[in-house]
Amino acid sequence: MSDQKPEAADLGGLKDRIVEAYPEKVGKNRAKHILVKDGNGGNKIDANAKTIPGIITTRGCAFAGCKGVVLGPIKDVVNLVHGPVGCSYYSWLTRRNFAKADDNGKNFLQYCVTTDMQEGDIVFGGEKRLMQALREVKEALDPEAIVISATCPVGLIGDDISTVAKEAEAELGIKVFSANCEGYKGVSQSVGHHIACNALMENVVGTEEPEDATPFDINIFGEYNIGGDLWNIRPLLERIGYRILSTYTGDASIHDIAKAPRAKLNVLMCHRSINYATQMFWEKYALPWLKVNYIGVAETARSLREMAEFFDDQTLTENTEKVIAAEMERITPALERYQERLDGKRIMLFVGGSRSHHFQHLSEELGMNVVMAGYEFAHRDDYEGRQVLADMKETAISRVVPDLHYERESGCEPPADLEQKKDELGGHLLDYEGMIAHMKKGALIVDDLNHFETEAIIRELQPDVFCSGIKDKYVVEKMGVPSRQLHSYDYSGPYTGFDGALIFAKDIDMAVSTPTIKYMKPPWRKKESGSDA
């Protein structure tokens, strides 16, 4: 019954109805976070603003962004969480980052290690316990490094974790560093990404040299190997002729991260979480970054071609075309079958900080219509593009973490034809156009969507599938709308690359075609005219 579903023109009205349902002050605030593309008032959206208390946001905290997202996936380090037991426990493998140990056999992703602070530590300080815990971790697990992440009480009681880290490093003879990612910092997990990038930059990056170099050494930034996403990409790149020096941070070794500056190009998946690091790499090592997207068939091909264009090497270019042609031939029949089945389906995307953009290409490629998209914790540049960075005002919140700046290291020069390459690479080299540019006129964009708004939007837009995370997926399903999790993929994935596109298509097909849906209306209820079952 998709013909009865509201058209784009109704969306302005929907926005008004949502805003009016709030107390006036809250409504005014939320109005700035809800946008109808190309409607009145331009395509400007408020983002990375304070969360309204009591609103049931899906956002997390600085600790979640730092330890949970960026530092957590590094496989050969132990993440020691300094704080009460909960934060460590709740971030224990929950993001489905996969990793396989390197030759040294070290993979500590299965471990959850915490100081489990007790009342006495809060009163008298927890530094002694932390130091002893570091010794125990070294003794029991012998990791390549230990990173200490702080939770809320640490900053409040004034435990000096960076000094403890220094002392432990001297005593234990392995790298020990710390991240002051107390949960109350900033407005969401976003600030934690920044803290983690700074910690890696200050303590790890550039501390080791690779044994050798190839002309096609790259790093993959902002790819966390959720559900094995990286493992779909890595073989493609290797077939073409790239060597992946490091990832940042899916399936990463701390040693690879240390050697990363010697790569020739950083390719960037998740702009939101890791653009701090790519910018610092650019400043310090003149190592440019290219915004890629390996979600979607055309986008994967586009990303591979732009990488080849950057290197401008005949063999690499030929290999790129060969790989794309072979992959396309292999997947096209299956892709076409899914395109027929999914044609015209209406999809909503609400994910963290970059995926709502990444998955739009793939959704459209499968014939679906993206009626709403939004980010949990993105900043304005993720929506509107990096050109807005200049006029994004520094607020008290954004000053919580300093932007680190570096002098360019001697001997590091950008490619001579950088400006020309920037022109050729469609705004993806050292630049990102943001999600809104991609969206269709009349599409709805919502920042920091909350539970109440999810419900209102679902009622009015009646999407065929809602892609989000575990906190909203059950709400959506209780409302009779199928869902897919785009954070951890409902135990499915990987969704990257050519094969990943088919897996995503299969999963969406499963969501919209499951026979269960037709039993939603019980037999004892009379069929009502005009309502969707």
Added chain:
Amino acid sequence: MANSHASTTNPCKMCRPLGACLAFSGVENSMVLLHGSQGCSTYMRRYISGHYNEPVDIASSSLSEQGAIYGGEANLKQGIRNVVAKYSPSVLCVATTCLTETIGDNVKMIIDDLLEEEPGLRDVKIIPVSTPSYSGSHTDGFYDSCVAILDRFARGGEDNGAVNLFPGFLSPADIRYLREVMDDCQVESMILPDCSGTLDAGIGDTFYRIPRGGTRFEDIERAGSSSCSIEFNLAGDANQSSARLLDDRFGVRGYRLPLPIGIRNSDLLFNTLSEVTAGPTPQKYQDERSRLLDAMVDAHKYLFGQRAVIYGDAEFVIAMTSFLVDAGIFPVVCASGGGNARYVAEIETITGSLDTPPAILREADFDDIYDHTLAAGADLLIGNSKGNHIARRINVPLVRVGYPIHDRIGAQRILHTGYRGAMNLLDILTNTIIARKQDDLGYGYSYM
């Protein structure tokens, strides 16, 4: 024995505020607001949703640095206003976190102040619960919450003949079963908390923002005039006993029983109900018990002498241990991330007749459990999903019971309690043992 390390490796407990969220999820039309940074509510929503496969809305006062420095009063007040405006809960629990406990926010005073400012909010029962994450564990938060709500709202009065049932932390299927038992015994009962509808809801015509079900507030108010209380809480501290509170304050007679897991503990429950109602155990449950015995006779050929490691919440471990002993399984390690001296003593009593008593661990992490499991040798692990790591390392099957279970579906439907729950567990355990034996055989002989 208790953990002597400074570090905890793979914890076997969660933090205290989570328990408040779990307890209040079983109170009708209620919500929880965690006073702290918003990561707490997001993490806990995730951890509760993942187990029950249900939406779980937990509000947050979303404190930022400013709140951490100057106090969270403004955020808490705004948070309460917003959550009431959008959700209209009848009961709102305000639970603290390590952040607001450390800065020392006086939550009760802030709430009183807010009610002065906005008398309209007095229609909502706002209940502060202190849950510092750096002390105790989720089970403490759970019991404290039940006590807090009774402390504040239970009233005394003439004996109305009803029975209060304080089941502790059980699955929705367990609570549903216990409700059936009470109804079949023709006892008017109040079960607090009752998550049978709220954390195991169906899909109906209407979506409710706060799921239907849960203990009715009127029933909580009447708890002080019930004839008696039955509480499944053997090892908890006295000040965490709901039954004790009602006994001390209103003279409501309290029965403290173990969780009714296994035949022995279920007998205790039905004997108590028989005493309370002055009537026989309904035929239906007599029949259930006889079928359970029949099942135990069938199963003992496969189960007797199997060596099991059991871990989880203290109360749960005590009850599961007695079930295992009755089924002829040897508990070799009994471990909890919490636990106290009474927990140890209870397990010592239950396992006293065994030739080799189990290692009894309290305040243990999975590192300790692993060491003791290796030392003892085990055929079976019994507990929540977090033992998966050990199960894989030593290649023994893990039977998932308790909380949290996030790597299988159906945790909300696991029936642990009563004769029926014992049959359910017995079949799962037996078939797990048989399946492993068949898988290990290699020549595919499958007729028993």
